[in-house]
Amino acid sequence: MPKYDVAIIGGGPGGYVAAIRGAQMGGKICVIEKEEVGGTCLNWGCIPTKALIASTSVLRYIKEAQNYGINIKGDVEADFPAIMERKNKVVATLVYGIKAIFKSYDIDLIKGTGSFLAPHRLKVTLAEGSHEEIEAEKVLIATGSVPAVIPAFPIDGKKIISSDEAVTMKEVPNSILIIGAGAIGCEFAFILHELGCQVTMVEMLAHAVPLEDIDTSRTMDRELKKRKIKLYCGIKVQHVKEDADGMMLATLESGEQIKAEKVLVSIGRVFDVKGLDLDNIKVAQGKRGEILVNDRLETNVPGIYAIGDVIGGIMLAHVASKEGIVAVENALGGNKKIDYRVVPATIFTNPEIGSVGLKEREAREQGFDIRIGMFPYRALGKSHTMGEIVGQAKIIADAKTDKILGVHIVGAHATDLVHEGAIAIQHGITAQQLGDTIHSHPTLSEVLMEAAHDVHQIAIDMPKKT
C-alpha cells in the first residue's frame, strides 16, 4: 500500500497549493482529485469566467471603437464557440502547468474520489470504478463546494442552470433570468449582456453585490441600469416553471412574472463533503455541514486538517490557497495560525470591484469612529485618456489613529489596485502615509492617493468642499 506523509483530498486552489508547499518542505505528498487539478476555480469558476470576460472586453472595445477615433468597417460578430474554445485552451494550459509543477516535486496525482476508511487510511475510487487504498500520516480535506440548489428552482442543467453549465454553454441565450446578484451573478450578467443576451436579475437583498460596501453596491446598481439590465431587489423568486412556449416563467413574491429563455441560479455555494465517509472518522461538522477546524486548521481528529470552501469560512480561492499553506505546514510539524484580517476580494464586472478590510457599516458596527475619503475616477487624467471614467475609491480610516481600516474600489482595474489597500491594512499604514507616498502620474493608482488625501479633506484634483 502506498504511504504518504500527507494525502490531500481535492486538487483545487486549496489542495494543489498545499501539495506544492508540502513537497517544498520535503513531504511525500499525494493529491486525490476526481476531475482536474485546479478544481472549481480553474475549471469552472474564476479562470473560465475571466477568459470569457477577456473576449467580451474585446467586443466592447470594438463596439466603442468610434469613441476612440477608430472606425470599424464591415461586420463584427462574436463567434461564441470560438470564445468557448479559447477559454478551454486557457484552462488546459493552466491545468497542464500545475501537473508539470507536481511532476517536478514528485507529487502523486491520483484521479479518483477519496474517502476515509480510518483516520490515516483512505480508499480511492478510481475513474473506471476500481479501488485503491493508501496510507497517510496526515490528511488534508480540500473538497470545496458546489453550487447551492433550492427546491423552488431545481437545476436541470438545461433551462435552469448553475455557473457550471453557464461556463460550458453552447450558445448565448436570447434572454436569461439570473437569480442572485452577487459576484457570480453579476459577472455572468455583464458577460451575457455584452454578447447580446437580454438579462434580468433578481436579488433577495437590497442591492447588486449586496455584501460589498454600500457605495460600491450603488455604483453597480447604476451600471446595471445603464445597460438596461433590469434588477429586482429586496424580493425573492417564489418559483420557476416552464411555460407552454418552452420559455421559463419565474414568479416573484409580489406576483410579478419574468419570462426568459434560461434561468441561471447563482445564490451561493454549499460545502462538498459527499463521498468522504466522514462518519468513519467522526470528524465534527457544523450545522450547515461545514467541517469544523481550529485556528491551525486541524479538525477534532488529530492529523486530519481541512481547508477551503469546505470549512465554510470565506469562500474564496486565494483564502483556500493560504489555508492550504498554513495547514500543510502544520501537518508537517509547524505551528502556524491562519490570519483572516486582510482578505482582498475581487469581482470582474464592468466596472471591476476590489475590496479589502472593513466596509463602512462594519466599521460603524464595530464601534470605530471613522473618517471616509472618496475620490472619483472621473477626476483622474488617466481615466479620461482610457475612456474609463466610472467609479470611485473609498478609504475608511480610524479617526483616532488614522490607520486605514477598509479600501473599496469600483472602477477600471479595481481588482489590481485593491492590493495597495491590502498592504496598507496589513501593515497598519495611515491615510496620511498612503497619501504622502508619491504615486506615478498618470495612473489609476492616483485614485487611492487622492482618496487617502480626501480622508483629511485635502484631495488635490477636486473643487473645495462647501
Next chain:
Amino acid sequence: MGDESYKFHKEHLWFKAEGDTGMIGITDYAQQQLGDIVYVDLPDEGDEIKKDESLGEVESAKTLSDLIAPVSGEVIEVNNNAVDDPSIINKDPMGEGWLLKVKLSNPSELDDLLSEEDYKKLAK
C-alpha cells in the same frame, strides 16, 4: 428662453407647468457646468418624486450629481430619448432634452420656484 411658463429650482432643474402636470429638466447653466453628459438615471413611470429630494442622478465627464426635484408628484412619462442619447440634454436642455413629465401632488409648491430672472442671478 424668456418663456414665463418655465419656473426654476435653485438646484438647477426647471419645471414647465401644463395644468396639473408638467415637464422637468435641467437648466442650460447646469448642462454647461456638467459638461458632456454620459448618463442620466431617472425614476420609472409611476414612481413618486419629492420636492427638494433626489429624483435621480446625472453623470457627466466631470461629475456625478444628484438631480433635485423642483416639485413633488408622480412620474407619468420618462424621456427615453434623453436616456438613450444624453447628448440631447446638452444640446437642448430646455426642450428636446427634458427628463420627466409629472402629475403634481401639491401645485402650491410652484410658488416656491424662481422666475427665470431670479434664477439667472443665482446661477452665474
